[in-house]
Amino acid sequence: MFDGALALVSAVECAAEGVSFAGRAGVPEGAGALLGLLVGSVLLVRRRWPIAVVLVSVAVAPAEMGFLMGIVGLYTLAASEVPRRYTAVLAGMATVAVFVVTAVEMRRDIAAQADGFDPNVWYVPVMALFMTLGLNAPPVLFGLYIGARRRLMESLRERADSLEQELSLLADRAEQRAQWARQEERRRIAREMHDVVAHRVSLMVVHAAALQAVALKDPQKAVKNAALVGDMGRQALTELREMLGVLREEPAAGPPAAPAGVPLAAVGRAAAAAAQAAASGEPADGAGTGDGPGLGALEDLCEQSRLAGAAVELAVLGEARPYPPEVGRTAYRVVQEALTNVHKHAPGAAVVVRLAHREAEVAMQVENGPSDAGVADVGLPSGGNGLVGMKERVVRLGGVFVSGPTDAGGFRVSAVIPVGAEGS
Structure with missing residues (x-):
């Protein structure tokens, strides 16, 4: 118009x-x-x-x-x-x-x-030039200014659209990383629950079977086995309470909501940082799960299996030294799960637990012989996740995990975990 x-x-x-x-x-x-x-x-x-x-x-x-x-x-x-x-x-x-x-x-x-x-000879040309420039120069200069401004606005608009798309892509990637971190956290919690429940309950079932077998023949031994079952049940409940207590804790300083005017990039970076923290094995809110049992509790762990009737030998090589909590906890859980598998799949078998303290790593091996045919199978169920959980723990710390049957008819679980500068 x-x-x-x-x-x-x-x-x-x-x-x-x-x-x-x-x-x-x-x-x-x-x-x-x-x-x-x-x-x-x-x-x-x-x-x-x-x-x-x-x-x-x-x-x-x-x-x-x-x-x-x-x-x-x-x-x-x-x-x-x-x-x-x-x-x-x-x-x-x-x-x-x-x-x-x-x-x-x-x-x-x-x-x-x-x-x-x-007039003077220059009067007409000069006046004509002034009039011509007065007519033509303003529209040309104003048009150049408007054109440059329009191109600048279009460039800024394109840049803003590009930044918006990039920020949207970063937000999507951060959400994917956060989703992956949540799944990794679920798997970690599942591993902890499995390690706590499976080992303690397996020993309780073994002692309960022994209690049933000797209740009439040897009352004193039956009383001892009953006391062991009670102790192990209380230990399992204590560990479960500690774990569930951590899960119930409110975040100490959760990521703040983005106020009005905060660019999407800050939200994307915060989400990415939370995802990275969770992916590294630590809870996103900074709450830990406690140090838990470490290598210093291996002797007690082996003693519990001995009380359940298993012949467990513990061999330690090298000089023990402090390790990062995650390394000690992972090594303990590997040995614990291996002993649980022995109770499940090879009752009565002789077990050798080897622990080697090396300069830059800690190695552990649990090897059992064939099952004793004279020992009754207590029928412990197996979910098939024990070896998978052990491997996930070790690999997440940069270690190596190997498991498989031995030539003698038993089974061997080996793991090597690097210590790093923190534990040296």
Whole structure:
């Protein structure tokens, strides 16, 4: 609508100037008015073909026609995406045309004056140049400014869209990492629950079976086995309470909600940091699970299995030293799960537990012989997740885990865990 209004005003102006031009040229005024209407209407296509508008204004400049069309055409040309060399050439052509027409008209007016005014020889060119620049320079400069501003805004908009897409992608990746970390945390908790429940309950079942077998024959031994079952049950409940207590704890300083005005990048970085913290094996809120049993409790662990009737031998090589809590806890859980598997799958078998303290690592091996045929199988169920859990624990710390049957008909579990600088 704006372009149509400009074209209408330009057409009316050019029609009036066309009538004046027709009178000077000695042609019918109707033809001049029609020519002016056609020339002025060209302004309607200024956005699509700005070069054509400027060329038409230059062409009709000798007829002193198209004043508004020339100004608007130069502005549109300068603000458009036309190459700057074309803009310079066309602006120069328009300037020359306006300068020549203005100079000729000024000389004609001076000559027509009756008072005999005789200006300096530079008066007409200088005045014509000032008038020409006053007409052509402002629309060209303003058009260049508007075009540069428009391109800058488009560039900033494209950059903002690109940043928004990048931030959205980062947020999606952070959510994926957080989801993976949550799954890893579930698996970690499942491993802890399995280690605590499986070992203690397995020993309780073994002692209960022994209690059933000797209850009538040896009451004193039955009382001892019953006391052991009670002690192990209390130990299992204590460990479960500690673990569940940690799960019930509220986060000490959880990630704050993003207030208004906070960029999405900060939220994405916070989510990524939480995901990385959880993926590293630590809870996202900073709450630990306690140090738990470590290598110093291996002798008690083996003694519990001995009380259950298993022949367990513990061999320690090297000098013991402090280890990071995660290393000691993982080594303890590996031995614990291996002894649990012996009670489940090889009751009565002789077991050798080897622990080696090395310079940069700690190694453990649990090897059992074939099951004693004279010992009754207590029928402990197996979920098939023990070896998988042990391997996940060891591999997560950068260690190596190997398990498999031996040539003698038994089973061997071996693990090597690097200590790192913290434990050295």
